Amino acid sequence: xxxxxxxxxxxxxxxxxxxxxxxxxxxxxxxxxxxxxxxxxxxxxxxxxxxxxxxxxxxxxxxxxxxxxxxxxxxxxxxxxxxxxxxxxxxxxxxxxxxxxxxxxxxxxxxxxxxxxxxxxxxxxxxxxxxxxxxxxxxxxxxxxxxxxxxxxxxxxxxxxxxxxxxxxxxxxxxxxxxxxxxxxxxxxxxxxxxxxxxxxxxxxxxxxxxxxxxxxxxxxxxxxxxxxxxxxxxxxxxxxxxxxxxxxxxxxxxxxxxxxxxxxxxxxxxxxxxxxxxxxxxxxxxxxxxxxxxxxxxxxxxxxxxxxxxxxxxxxxxxxxxxxxxxxxxxxxxxxxxxxxxxxxxxxxxxxxxxxxxxxxxxxxxxxxxxxxxxxxxxxxxxxxxxxxxxxxxxxxxxxxxxxxxxxxxxxxx
RNA sequence: GGACAGUUGGGUGAGUUGGCUGAAACCACAUCCCUGCUAAGGAUGCGUACUCGUAAGGGUACCGAGGGUUCGAAUCCCUCACUGUCCGCCA
Numbered sequence: 001x002x003x004x005x006x007x008x009x010x011x012x013x014x015x016x017x018x019x020x021x022x023x024x025x026x027x028x029x030x031x032x033x034x035x036x037x038x039x040x041x042x043x044x045x046x047x048x049x050x051x052x053x054x055x056x057x058x059x060x061x062x063x064x065x066x067x068x069x070x071x072x073x074x075x076x077x078x079x080x081x082x083x084x085x086x087x088x089x090x091x092x093x094x095x096x097x098x099x100x101x102x103x104x105x106x107x108x109x110x111x112x113x114x115x116x117x118x119x120x121x122x123x124x125x126x127x128x129x130x131x132x133x134x135x136x137x138x139x140x141x142x143x144x145x146x147x148x149x150x151x152x153x154x155x156x157x158x159x160x161x162x163x164x165x166x167x168x169x170x171x172x173x174x175x176x177x178x179x180x181x182x183x184x185x186x187x188x189x190x191x192x193x194x195x196x197x198x199x200x201x202x203x204x205x206x207x208x209x210x211x212x213x214x215x216x217x218x219x220x221x222x223x224x225x226x227x228x229x230x231x232x233x234x235x236x237x238x239x240x241x242x243x244x245x246x247x248x249x250x251x252x253x254x255x256x257x258x259x260x261x262x263x264x265x266x267x268x269x270x271x272x273x274x275x276x277x278x279x280x281x282x283x284x285x286x287x288x289x290x291x292x293x294x295x296x297x298x299x300x301x302x303x304x305x306x307x308x309x310x311x312x313x314x315x316x317x318x319x320x321x322x323x324x325x326x327x328x329x330x331x332x333x334x335x336x337x338x339x340x341x342x343x344x345x346x347x348x349x350x351x352x353x354x355x356x357x358x359x360x361x362x363x364x365x366x367x368x369x370x371x372x373x374x375x376x377x378x379x380x381x382x383x384x385x386x387x388x389x390x391x392x393x394x395x396x397x398x399x400x401x402x403x404x405x406x407x408x409x410x411x412x413x414x415x
Numbered sequence: 416g417g418a419c420a421g422u423u424g425g426g427u428g429a430g431u432u433g434g435c436u437g438a439a440a441c442c443a444c445a446u447c448c449c450u451g452c453u454a455a456g457g458a459u460g461c462g463u464a465c466u467c468g469u470a471a472g473g474g475u476a477c478c479g480a481g482g483g484u485u486c487g488a489a490u491c492c493c494u495c496a497c498u499g500u501c502c503g504c505c506a
Contacts, residue, residue, distance in 0.1 A: 039466080046466070046475045053475090056487040060434040069486080076486045243425085243463085245444095364463095373463080 001361045020323035034097040041090040103212045106358035109332040115322025128315035130339045139342035140391040141273040146402035162278045176413035181283035190254035195234035203237040206363030208329035227260035232380040235286035241364045250289040281386035287379040294377035298354045301381045305350040312407045315339040331356040342395040352381030
């Protein structure tokens with residue numbers, strides 16, 4: 001949730017930022033008016049209620065003193081009628097504002113590059129040079145067929161399209177990567193946690209998936225529960241509705257989880273192979289920080305994800321997302337894209353975002369800031385997406401015969 | 416899934432014959448005083464959010480959630496959620 005008071009006070013500046021993210025100025029004007037309407041309605045209701053409270057108090061005094069309460073009762077009853085109407089008006093104003101405000105995306109940072117889609121993203125640097133093959137490198141599904149690693153057909157049989165089964169060496173590789181990622185993240189100060197893969201509605205709203213993106217989530221029938229689309233949801237919400245001590249900050253967490261996404265709107269994209277699945281494994285980093293340290297932690301998280309790829313000897317590049325490509329909750333996002341020689345292109349393998357106070361405001365995650373309470377900054381990033389790492393290893397470590405080598409750092413995990 | 420009990424501020428925990436309780440007390444925490452250090456002791460402060468005000472200081476809401484009764488509810492009634500205990504089932 002954006003800071004509505006900030007929007008009121010710095011309307012032009014705030015509007016310019018949100019337009020960068022694709023919000024229309026009409027929407028913002030509407031929001032502005034709803035906010036004013038709510039304040040008015042609340043003020044009116046509170047005044048009437050204060051009257052009512054005072055008279056009720058008097059009523060008690062009269063009773064005690066044995067005085068006649070007939071006149072007072074008449075006054076109170078008359079006021080109550082007004083009160084009920086004002087209360088309803090205030091309730092509606094609040095509901096209208098909430099409905100609007102919850103679907104407004106976060107402000108992008110001022111330094112976020114302008115642009116409408118991924119074509120306007122800015123490459124920051126490349127790490128490791130892709131090796132040249134003296135044969136035409138295969139795509140991962142071709143390699144899978146040769147090695148029997150991924151069983152797409154049986155994934156479809158068990159569930160439906162966009163599900164698959166990893167077998168043998170590939171299954172062990174997935175487990176090895178999860179262990180490697182978690183162990184490495186731990187050395188950077190992230191505490192390893194094991195979290196529920198189902199969360200309730202309030203948590204999904206806290207991190208911004210709801211109410212706007214319900215069609216992207218798998219919902220448990222008959223319950224207000226959802227399969228998590230990323231462990232960012234439970235990790236960030238560990239401190240939902242809490243006020244933490246500043247000495248605890250930054251809180252750094254890492255967890256493995258499967259991620260479940262409906263991929264609504266992605267029909268036809270990446271239908272071949274394991275790039276885009278309804279269920280995939282991911283190791284996530286989440287940070288809750290003091291606002292002053294979120295930029296530094298952000299850099300650390302980007303560096304960490306890049307380091308993982310470097311240790312795996314996987315060439316990658318670091319890309320800053322433009323305003324139009326930024327996700328709903330993010331103020332700033334850096335994607336890390338790994339080189340896939342079979343596809344002959346870089347593909348996203350990690351996405352690291354500084355969310356500032358947007359989620360903290362929704363999830364009520366605060367810290368004692370002197371004599372007041374302030375919202376923490378939340379950050380999240382993949383380190384790394386496991387399924388896509390497997391693909392990257394397959395394509396980068398293939399030989400002419402279609403064999404696949406295993407990166408050296410994983411040897412002890414595959415032993 | 417069945418039966419009973421409970422859900423109050425950072426914690427423990429009073430308050431359930433409706434008004435003087437946004438909430439005792441204790442602990443924790445903060446500042447100060449005292450003590451050569453430590454330990455012990457004393458004073459004061461200490462829920463959250465919104466709102467009016469330059470400020471001092473007011474107002475409103477919140478005692479699991481929602482609804483009801485009432486001039487007035489933490490206190491009475493209803494629904495739901497959660498927790499505990501016993502039973503059933505089970506990795």
